[in-house]
Amino acid sequence: xxxxxxxxxxxxxxxxxxxxxxxxxxxxxxxxxxxxxxxxxxxxxxxxxxxxxxxxxxxxxxxxxxxxxxxxxxxxxxxxxxxxxxxxxxxxxxxxxxxxxxxxxxxxxxxxxxxxxxxxxxxxxxxxxxxxxxxxxxxxxxxxxxxxxxxxxxxxxxxxxxxxxxxxxxxxxxxxxxxxxxxxxxxxxxxxxxxxxxxxxxxxxxxxxxxxxxxxxxxxxxxxxxxxxxxxxxxxxxxxxxxxxxxxxxxxxxxxxxxxxxxxxxxxxxxxxxxxxxxxxxxxxxxxxxxxxxxxxxxxxxxxxxxxxxxxxxxxxxxxxxxxxxxxxxxxxxxxxxxxxxxxxxxxxxxxxxxxxxxxxxxxxxxxxxxxxxxxxxxxxxxxxxxxxxxxxxxxxxxxxxxxxxxxxxxxxxxxxxxx
DNA sequence: TTAGGGTTAG
Numbered sequence: 149x150x151x152x153x154x155x156x157x158x159x160x161x162x163x164x165x166x167x168x169x170x171x172x173x174x175x176x177x178x179x180x181x182x183x184x185x186x187x188x189x190x191x192x193x194x195x196x197x198x199x200x201x202x203x204x205x206x207x208x209x210x211x212x213x214x215x216x217x218x219x220x221x222x223x224x225x226x227x228x229x230x231x232x233x234x235x236x237x238x239x240x241x242x243x244x245x246x247x248x249x250x251x252x253x254x255x256x257x258x259x260x261x262x263x264x265x266x267x268x269x270x271x272x273x274x275x276x277x278x279x280x281x282x283x284x285x286x287x288x289x290x291x292x293x294x295x296x297x298x299x300x301x302x303x304x305x306x307x308x309x310x311x312x313x314x315x316x317x318x319x320x321x322x323x324x325x326x327x328x329x330x331x332x333x334x335x336x337x338x339x340x341x342x343x344x345x346x347x348x349x350x351x352x353x354x355x356x357x358x359x360x361x362x363x364x365x366x367x368x369x370x371x372x373x374x375x376x377x378x379x380x381x382x383x384x385x386x387x388x389x390x391x392x393x394x395x396x397x398x399x400x401x402x403x404x405x406x407x408x409x410x411x412x413x414x415x416x417x418x419x420x421x422x423x424x425x426x427x428x429x430x431x432x433x434x435x436x437x438x439x440x441x442x443x444x445x446x447x448x449x450x451x452x453x454x455x456x457x458x459x460x461x462x463x464x465x466x467x468x469x470x471x472x473x474x475x476x477x478x479x480x481x482x483x484x485x486x487x488x489x490x491x492x493x494x495x496x497x498x499x500x501x502x503x504x505x506x507x508x509x510x511x512x513x514x515x516x517x518x519x520x521x522x523x524x525x526x527x528x529x530x531x532x533x534x535x536x537x538x539x540x541x542x543x544x545x546x547x548x549x550x551x552x553x554x555x556x557x558x559x560x561x562x563x564x565x566x567x568x
Numbered sequence: 569t570t571a572g573g574g575t576t577a578g
Contacts, residue, residue, distance in 0.1 A: 152569070187569040223570040258571045291572045298573075325573060332574065363575035370576095398576040433577040469578045501578060 151185055155192025163192055181212070187220045194228025202228055219245070223255050230263025238263055252284065258291045265299035273299065290316065290323040297326065301333025309333055313346075324355040331357075332364055340368035344381065356388060363395050370403035378403070394425040398434055405438025413438065427459065433467045440474040448474065463494065469501045476509025484509055485518065497529075504536045511544040519544075520553070527560045 154163035167189060170181055186209040193202035202225055209215040222245040229238040238260060245252060257280050264273035273296065280286045293316040300309040313330050316322050327350040334343035344365055347357050357365075362385045369378035378400060385392060397420035404413040413435070417427065432455045439448035452471060455461055468491045475484035484506060491498060503526050510519045523541075526533065533541075538554075545554045 155569095184569050189569090191569065218569095220570050227570070253570090255571045260571095262572065289571095294572050323572095328573060335575095358574095360574045365575095367575060393575095395576045400576095402577060428576085430577050435577090437577060464577095466578045471578095473578070505578085 151192075152188050155188055155195070158192075158196055160189070160192045160196055160198065163189055181209075181215065183209070183215050183218055183221070186212075186215060187218075187224060190221060191224040191228075194224050194231070197228075197232060199225060199228030199232060199234075217248075217250070219250055219253055219256065222250060222252075223259055226256060227259045227263075230259060230266070233267055235263055235267055235269070252280075252286075254286055254289055254292065257286050257288070258295060261292060262295045265295060270296075270299045270303065287319060288321075290321050290326045293321070294323075294326040294329045297329045298333065301329070301336065304337060306333065306337050306339070322353070322355075324350070324358070327355055327357075328361055328364075331361055335364050335368035338368075338372065340365060340372055340374065340377070343368055344377075351388075357390070359390055359393060359396075362390055363393075363399065366396060367399050370399055373403070373407070375400075375403060375407065375409075392420075392423065394420065394428050394431065397423075397425060398428065398430045401431060402434040402438075405435055406441060408438075408442055410438065410442075427461065429461050429464055429467065432459075432461055433464075433470060436467060437470045440470060445474050445478055463491075463496060465491070465496050465499055465502060468496060468498075469505060472502060472509075473505035476505055476512070479512070481509045481513050481515065498531070500531055500534050500537060503531060504534070504540060507537065507540050511540055514544075514548070516548075516550070523553075523557050524560075527557070530561075533557075533561065 151163045151166055154160070154166070167181055167185070170179055186205065190202040190205050193199065193205065206217050206221055206225065209217060209221075222241055226238045226241050229235070229241065242252065242256070242260060245256075257277065261273045261277055264270070264276065277288060277292060277296070281288065293312055297309045297312050297316075300306070300312065309330060313322075313326075316326060327346060331343045331346050331350075334340070334346065347361065347365060350357060362381060365381050366378045366385075369375070369381060382392060382396065382400065385396075397416050400416045401413045401420075404410075404416065417431070417435075420431070421427070432451065436448040436451050439445070439451065448471060452463070452467065455467075456463065468487060472484045472487055475481070475487065488498060488502065488506060491502075503522055506522055507519055510516075510522070525531075541554050541557070545551050
């Protein structure tokens with residue numbers, strides 16, 4: 149218990165110290181370490197990226213009495229090497245355990261499958277799983293299928309994910325997480341209707357979608373501008389006694405305001421507060437953005453002031469970026485610059501998006517001096533320019549024959565990032 | 569003692 153808790157708290161050296169003391173018999177302790185204790189330590193080492201030491205500890209346990217490594221020992225090490233991207237080493241350990249007649253279990257397989265998937269080797273993972281089904285009779289469980297389903301969804305191969313899902317259902321092993329994997333994948337692929345169908349199937353088989361599953365579905369319908377469907381899901385959610393949270397409401401408020409429907413958005417805002425969820429920085433950001441999009445910049449600025457005055461919500465760079473961008477787009481570049489000063493005063497760090505908005509605004513007014521100042525600021529703060537920054541500056545500086553300024557900027561950035 | 573997940577604003 150002590151060693152386990154030290155390891156889980158990442159205090160692996162303290163845990164190793166206990167092993168040493170146990171072996172020396174100091175502190176009046178004379179208890180022989182056993183295989184579970186060694187496994188705990190090896191897992192602890194692997195979880196903090198010290199898998200090589202874990203491997204050496206396994207060699208050490210072999211020389212002890214009654215401490216031969218078992219399948220858990222190997223599973224911990226295989227996971228350690230997988231998580232550090234050393235898939236080859238993980239496979240070597242797998243071969244080694246087979247040679248030592250230690251029989252791999254479904255956790256061994258799942259660990260390797262996950263390791264391969266995370267390192268972009270999904271077809272290898274699939275092959276390996278099939279081979280294990282044939283050779284070792286390991287049929288796989290909900291974890292195996294969820295891992296593979298998520299991996300195929302991540303590379304947008306929804307058909308393969310769906311086929312695996314059907315296979316899992318025919319084996320009778322899905323769990324709530326497996327359903328979630330597919331629901332999330334279908335939503336990301338822009339197929340909320342299919343995702344909702346899987347959710348209804350999930351309910352039919354006795355698994356209740358949880359808050360995050362519902363939020364995922366509502367977000368999926370909103371992104372496809374199917375707001376009626378999103379509201380249907382909200383109703384379904386409330387019927388299932390799952391309480392919507394601020395994320396649920398923020399999502400709905402965001403898309404209704406983007407759609408220009410402030411009336412419905414405010415209805416949700418009221419409901420949100422009535423439910424005990426105070427508006428968050430995202431709620432304000434969403435509404436401010438909505439006003440800006442609808443061409444009511446003043447309304448957005450008023451709401452921002454109101455937020456500072458009446459709420460405990462601390463503004464972040466997203467809120468400032470929305471306002472700075474809108475001010476620049478309306479030609480109010482000086483107001484944007486002073487808002488950026490206010491941002492710095494409040495200790496909110498500008499990021500690349502802030503600079504991009506500001507530089508774009510400055511370029512429309514050909515304010516070269518201010519741009520140079522901001523570019524220096526970016527360099528000293530090691531704030532990476534992205535392709536948008538480069539596009540803005542390249543268009544502007546080549547039009548006015550100042551390409552050298554851009555070259556200097558890029559060089560300055562390289563120097564500052566190597567110094568950092 | 570060991571394996572799989574996550575939602576909202578620019």
